[in-house]
Amino acid sequence: MRTILIIIQREYLTRVRQKSFVVTTFAGPLALILLTFLSLKMSTYSGSVKTINIIDEGNVLHQMPLPDKSDHSLYFKYTPLTAQQISEQQATNIDQVYLILPKTDTLRLLSNLELKYFGTKQLGRADREYVEKVIADKLQLQKLKVFNHSQEEIDNWEIKTKLEYISTKKDAEDTAYNDAAAAIGLLTGLVIYIMLIFYGVTIMRGVMEEKTTRIIEVIISSVKPFQLLLAKIIGIGLVGITQFVIWVILLVGLNLVLLPIIGLDTTHMVNMGPGAALKSSSVDLEMMQNMIIGFSKINYLKMFFTFLIYFIGGYFLYGSLFAGLGATVNEEGETQSISMIVTIPIMASFFISTAVINDPSGSLAVWASIFPLTSPVVMPVRMPFNPPLYQVLLSVFLLFATFIGSTWIAARVYRTGILMYGKKANFRDIVRWFFYKG
Amino acid sequence: MLSLQHIVKQFDSYKANNDISFDVPAGSVFGLLGPNGAGKTTLIRIITGITAPDSGTVLLDGKVFRLENRQDIGYMPEERGLYKKMKVGEQLVYLAQLKGLSKAESTKRIKHWLYKFNIESWWSKKIDELSKGMQQKIQFIATVVHQPKLVILDEPFSGLDPINADLIIKEIDELKKNGATVIFSTHRMEQVEELCKRIVLINKGQNILEGNVTELRKQFKENQYKIEFEGTLSPKLIDSFAIRQPEPTIIEVQLAPHQTSNELLHALLDSHLNIINFQEVLPSLHDIFVKRVNECNVS
Numbered sequence: 033m034r035t036i037l038i039i040i041q042r043e044y045l046t047r048v049r050q051k052s053f054v055v056t057t058f059a060g061p062l063a064l065i066l067l068t069f070l071s072l073k074m075s076t077y078s079g080s081v082k083t084i085n086i087i088d089e090g091n092v093l094h095q096m097p098l099p100d101k102s103d104h105s106l107y108f109k110y111t112p113l114t115a116q117q118i119s120e121q122q123a124t125n126i127d128q129v130y131l132i133l134p135k136t137d138t139l140r141l142l143s144n145l146e147l148k149y150f151g152t153k154q155l156g157r158a159d160r161e162y163v164e165k166v167i168a169d170k171l172q173l174q175k176l177k178v179f180n181h182s183q184e185e186i187d188n189w190e191i192k193t194k195l196e197y198i199s200t201k202k203d204a205e206d207t208a209y210n211d212a213a214a215a216i217g218l219l220t221g222l223v224i225y226i227m228l229i230f231y232g233v234t235i236m237r238g239v240m241e242e243k244t245t246r247i248i249e250v251i252i253s254s255v256k257p258f259q260l261l262l263a264k265i266i267g268i269g270l271v272g273i274t275q276f277v278i279w280v281i282l283l284v285g286l287n288l289v290l291l292p293i294i295g296l297d298t299t300h301m302v303n304m305g306p307g308a309a310l311k312s313s314s315v316d317l318e319m320m321q322n323m324i325i326g327f328s329k330i331n332y333l334k335m336f337f338t339f340l341i342y343f344i345g346g347y348f349l350y351g352s353l354f355a356g357l358g359a360t361v362n363e364e365g366e367t368q369s370i371s372m373i374v375t376i377p378i379m380a381s382f383f384i385s386t387a388v389i390n391d392p393s394g395s396l397a398v399w400a401s402i403f404p405l406t407s408p409v410v411m412p413v414r415m416p417f418n419p420p421l422y423q424v425l426l427s428v429f430l431l432f433a434t435f436i437g438s439t440w441i442a443a444r445v446y447r448t449g450i451l452m453y454g455k456k457a458n459f460r461d462i463v464r465w466f467f468y469k470g
Numbered sequence: 471m472l473s474l475q476h477i478v479k480q481f482d483s484y485k486a487n488n489d490i491s492f493d494v495p496a497g498s499v500f501g502l503l504g505p506n507g508a509g510k511t512t513l514i515r516i517i518t519g520i521t522a523p524d525s526g527t528v529l530l531d532g533k534v535f536r537l538e539n540r541q542d543i544g545y546m547p548e549e550r551g552l553y554k555k556m557k558v559g560e561q562l563v564y565l566a567q568l569k570g571l572s573k574a575e576s577t578k579r580i581k582h583w584l585y586k587f588n589i590e591s592w593w594s595k596k597i598d599e600l601s602k603g604m605q606q607k608i609q610f611i612a613t614v615v616h617q618p619k620l621v622i623l624d625e626p627f628s629g630l631d632p633i634n635a636d637l638i639i640k641e642i643d644e645l646k647k648n649g650a651t652v653i654f655s656t657h658r659m660e661q662v663e664e665l666c667k668r669i670v671l672i673n674k675g676q677n678i679l680e681g682n683v684t685e686l687r688k689q690f691k692e693n694q695y696k697i698e699f700e701g702t703l704s705p706k707l708i709d710s711f712a713i714r715q716p717e718p719t720i721i722e723v724q725l726a727p728h729q730t731s732n733e734l735l736h737a738l739l740d741s742h743l744n745i746i747n748f749q750e751v752l753p754s755l756h757d758i759f760v761k762r763v764n765e766c767n768v769s
Binding site (some may be wrong): 035038039046243245246247248249250251252253254255256351451464469 | 482515518520521537539541543545546547549551552554555556564565567569593609612620704725
């Protein structure tokens with residue numbers, strides 16, 4: 033135990049003292065925010081097929097056909113039901129999405145229109161933007177038919193639509209919350225994704241350094257290879273956790289220091305409620321207020337522990353695999369191609385995550401958040417959307433069971449691989465090493 | 471001190487160690503010899519507990535070797551290994567701590583060793599700032615700093631200049647005086663003859679020769695004598711013995727199986743030569759090594 037602690041200490045201290053650690057720790061939060069923003073912008077996946085039932089109360093669109101989404105994941109249908117009927121059905125949890133176009137007597141001057149939609153599930157960001165655009169375009173087309181070229185009409189020419197989600201579930205959150213949940217979920221997933229790859233590769237390089245410099249023989253004449261492997265993974269993992277804690281402190285600090293500086297106070301806004309934002313004359317400020325209200329409703333403590341559990345589970349799973357691979361290579365050049373074996377599932381996890389934020393309860397999201405190779409990144413993305421508890425427990429159980437298995441397999445390959453020099457190992461060699469007596 | 475009994479280690483169909491047994495007496499400097507690929511490194515790894523044998527037993531002080539006993543061993547592998555970016559002092563303290571010393575004790579002992587080698591100023595130098603020979607000294611300190619009972623040195627002089635090689639020889643002698651047992655693996659036979667009392671020769675995973683160095687040389691002697699003289703060789707002498715004369719005043723004589731050294735000496739004296747030196751030529755360890763390995767490879 034003492035030797036494990038000594039190795040952990042070395043692995044930890046040599047890395048946190050490096051300049052690169054200081055730079056990434058302090059520049060990291062900025063880069064992460066930027067990347068999350070880009071990912072949100074780029075996310076277009078919609079998940080399962082949805083029907084938007086349109087209740088056109090004022091018959092503004094005159095049953096005009098509305099185009100399906102290009103990937104056929106979303107289409108529109110006019111329904112004879114009324115808003116009143118939908119409202120009455122709310123208590124029984126209707127499982128359809130209804131979009132209500134309010135009556136508008138002044139289509140000529142219409143520039144902002146709030147569309148209400150009811151359902152048990154939130155629409156993803158990409159779907160929401162699509163619906164808003166289709167309705168705005170069609171309304172604009174209708175507006176053209178009654179256009180008189182008055183200055184007032186020209187000033188209000190463009191129609192902006194905004195979807196307001198009214199959940200038919202009692203515990204549902206508002207749109208702002210869902211935006212914030214998507215951002216926080218994706219940010220957490222992104223941080224885990226980056227850290228799994230970064231620290232996984234760090235482990236692999238550490239193993240390779242010990243093998244190629246041959247110090248490995250000196251070390252394992254003092255400690256068991258498994259102890260060295262475990263201590264290395266823990267030591268480097270602690271560097272990752274240190275970095276994360278510093279990031280949390282920095283982000284909380286930024287929140288406390290920067291928001292008052294730019295004139296925003298989250299507690300004040302939360303007390304005012306979402307409606308207060310609408311009274312603002314500035315659209316940007318309104319957006320920001322809604323965003324901050326949404327963010328303020330996130331359970332950060334839950335997200336913190338989600339991060340810790342999934343980072344630890346994912347890190348041990350992938351870290352041990354990276355270590356096993358590191359033991360099979362003889363030189364730096366070989367690491368790039370071989371590390372792809374492990375980085376591909378991590379990268380796939382993140383691509384899936386960008387789809388998951390649009391459909392957090394879709395089948396892809398559910399399975400990817402349970403499957404242990406993708407769950408460390410995907411489940412944290414789903415967590416702000418409150419996935420069912422049994423899915424979370426199953427996911428954690430499978431992840432930890434898999435990491436125990438992967439560590440055991442990697443340790444067997446590692447203890448032989450680190451002593452094998454010269455020949456480039458192939459898959460058969462690695463399988464043989466697994467069965468050698470240690 | 472150390473006893474290896476029927477050690478077998480196999481990798482797939484290749485037997486790196488095939489039923490190797492030998493004893494290393496306590497307090498001795500013992501030579502572990504063999505050509506490249508003979509199985510020495512595998513054997514050393516088994517002794518140090520780095521790998522386990524498929525069968526056979528390693529006894530240390532009469533008890534079965536356990537992983538806890540690794541603190542009693544200091545191992546310097548042939549391929550030197552140190553963390554390149556770590557500082558000398560920090561690295562040595564780390565390696566000493568892994569061998570069970572406290573941080574304070576490690577620091578104290580390492581400072582003493584650096585002082586002894588006159589390299590105190592290296593404490594804060596990074597390993598990659600040092601030459602190969604300098605790194606060798608650091609590696610040697612790392613091997614012996616915890617005062618192990620058994621020290622295994624694999625090619626300890628490679629990369630060292632004669633001055634530093636002498637320094638290490640002196641330290642090996644010092645270790646022996648302090649009661650440590652040293653296993654010394656090298657291809658440089660003159661060093662083995664100089665340092666080791668006993669040797670074992672491994673070839674193709676098997677123990678093909680073992681024993682006291684002096685006795686082995688006697689065992690492999692081939693009735694050769696070297697004589698330094700003054701005078702002229704008589705034709706009778708030349709006819710009676712197989713003589714080679716590398717220098718005008720030196721002859722090397724190969725006696726036939728029926729001839730004795732006394733007969734040679736009488737013949738020399740009868741020839742009225744002035745004998746300055748009469749010496750039996752014993753084969754060098756190098757010759758024995760080559761002869762024995764070749765014999766085994768042929769058979």
